Amino acid sequence: MERPRILVVGGGFAGVECARRLERKLAPIEAEIALVAPFSYELYLPLLPQVAAGVLTPQSVAVSLRRQLRRTRIIPGGAVGIDAKAKMVVVRKITDELGAEPYDYLVLAPGSVTRTFDIPGLDEYARGMKTLAEAAYVRDHVIAQLDLADAATSQQERISRLQFVVVGGGYAGTETAACLQRVTTAAVKRYPRLNPNLIKWHLVDIAPKLMPELGEHLGDRAMEILQRRGIEISLGVSVAEVGEESVKLTDGRVLPSRTLIWTAGVAASPLVNTLDAETVRGRLAVTAEMKVPRFDGIFSLGDAAAVPDLAKGDGAVCPPTAQHAQRQGKVVADNIIASIRGQQLKPYYHKDLGLVVDLGGADAVSKPVGVELTGLPAQLVARGYHLMAMRTNVAKVRVATNWGLNATAGDDFVRTGFQARRPAALKDFEYTDSYLNPDQVREFTKNLIAKR
Template sequence: MNNVTRPRILVVGAGFAGVDCVRRLERKLAPDEADVTLVTPVGYQLYLPLLPQVASGVLTPQSIAVSLRRSKKYRTRIIPGGAIGVDLKAKVCVIRTITDETVNERYDYLVLAPGSVTRTFDIPGLTEHAFGMKTLAEAAYIRDHVISQLDLADASHDPAERASRLQFVVVGGGYAGTETAACLQRLTHAALKRYPRLDPGLIKWHLIDIAPKLMPELGDKLGRSAQEILRRRGIDISLGVSVDKATPHEVTFTDGRVVPTRTLIWTAGVVASPLIATLGAETVHGRLAVSAEMRVPRHDGVFALGDAAAVPDEAKEEADAVCPPTAQHAMRQGKRVADNVIATLRGEPLRPYVHHDLGLVVDLGGKDAVSKPLGIELRGLPAQAVARGYHWSALRTNVAKTRVMTNWLLNAVAGDDFVRTGFQSRRAPRLKDFEHTNAYMTPEEVRAHVEEHGGEAALG
């Protein structure tokens, strides 16, 4: 039985938005003022922008996964599991714990920061045969997979098989796709000296996107610079093109080309977590509609932010502008939501979220980068310094900063050992296996579960 009388604040999601919200709540709330609970399936905050460098072996997985339990002052209760439904009327969140129990957690204030999942389309074979680049496991697995293709091609006596294993397709011309293709192409290029039997001409990387421009947010000049860098490296860039169908051994493009390949990496955007669809609340292009203070309309005490919420961008003149799903916004939204939750608790006025974008950084590996800090266009080493400096400063702990800096220096001096761990070597998981998008309830299932089980609290 739960005898706690203090207000219960439930935060869903341990990404940039959720963790920054929790940290702010801990700093500004008195210990007896409210109880804070965090729901997350993993015990760490992942620094997503550096995933391509994990996939390419520049960084170790541990270096960008910041433990939530490391801080000695951390007093937030953590529920290891995923929120799979919310009944806003009953003020109950349905959670599937890591022990596979489905439990109800009551709240007085709810902060929804479940993030996003990879956006897919109804393309034959896509979810069965493509890899994503959204989780730490996916990045580590892709590295293993790419090195495995080099090993298998080196061992193969079939020219057709060897050629297909040495072709790689990345879909998505945004930051994630461009950096993934750039970093992994450097990995395979550097590996060639270790595989003398392989013909360098057989290794081909394809970067495709349905949009007419690569990373249009960078502007025409920097976008063209990025394309020139990638094309000089031998990466084939096709714009206005997507995937028509995929099989285990080939990918068919919408322009009719068929590419024999065992590697399809899908990074064509993100959509809000499926949790949002369980709420029965208003959405904007799949993201939860919220006010400038990040409150969910008609639901007192419910806030939403980050990738899953359509937060109005008050810094722009357009009336319907919403903040893009970036770490830069999520971190700052987390702090403002925490302040607004506390203001609600104390009966004080809420403040809207306003942030002027600081710019964009794209790390293409090695000495190559393009950046646009505060509107200033940079290329090469200056851009690389800005890109890595920004990422390094955004890491939350000194331990993480030390690990990342050490990894960067070690990779620059010693290069890669091209070691694969071999984990999950007997099974070939793809995009559909990593993000568990089929785990969520429908709104009807949420209501039925809450009515049947009441408001028992999850164990923590």
């Protein structure tokens, strides 16, 4: 009898945690395990703003898959379509060739992409903070604006290059604005021709509160910290139009700016649209055991799935956080093992342990197990949590060393020329135009089966 084939799609928190647990709890003779991932690392996404700020090197948050997975076959590419009838996943390899991987059990953890809206100029001029390449690009771009402003002969050009707009008042946007504002504040000392008062950071969000998940007190405290640093916060406002040299807001203001960093939420990976399944706000509807109804052997979790939040009840679904993704990965692995062994599946239940927000330096707000902290105690909790959450000792040492080096030696302001003179739109980094439609998927797998 052939071993069942378990195919995990996604090399993020959910997918890697699932594969790790499958390796530990399944004997090699019980199943074959494969993982589809476009990169050879698991990205520790919560620390991406610190990569953009240069506090951490890109390698620090790129946790090697091959250090974590010993016998899982790693397929270098991205899943771009699912044929549930044929039980095959179409994979676009990193060479851009199309192939297909068969499965008996499929774990869909493709994560999410940056959520965008039909705003003129957004697709062309917005920069995201969802991938490692985007963080490296944003850092280069911000430092380039300082260099160009320093060399500018026009005051109008200088002003537009020194104003930066971050859209999104959640964790990603708030931490990005906080970390990068610290960089430009420190960097301007190396540019004697620049007036520090010309550097302005704007944080914009349509919501009435900053990071409402933290609660009113901590959210207000975070806003006070940012405003004290000089970051202008506009709530209840969004972007109406984006140009090469300006950002127009819905309240009528036009900000002269050549930098728009877009972090206004996430949407499930376009991969879910290739599966004819029910969705909840774009995420796959799943049972409490994270099975996709009507589809044999398919589980989904993480950002791509609307997993019922049994701890909250009342139809709530789990938020797209790393904390939930990692724990869901373990439960899905256990449920696949139970399916193989003919045992009963168990539902996912996890009560949120709290939240941490690193605002750079000694500034932070945290809420571990319901206890509200600010300042240095909150920063210690935040950084301690991140170190514990990283899955390899090498990654922990790299991050801790980088923090220590930055604290003692300060920031560097080197522009590497990453992606200089090349397109840098959201789709160029997140490959959102790489997916097939359902008809293309069926046609590809049909032809592939016929050739065999």
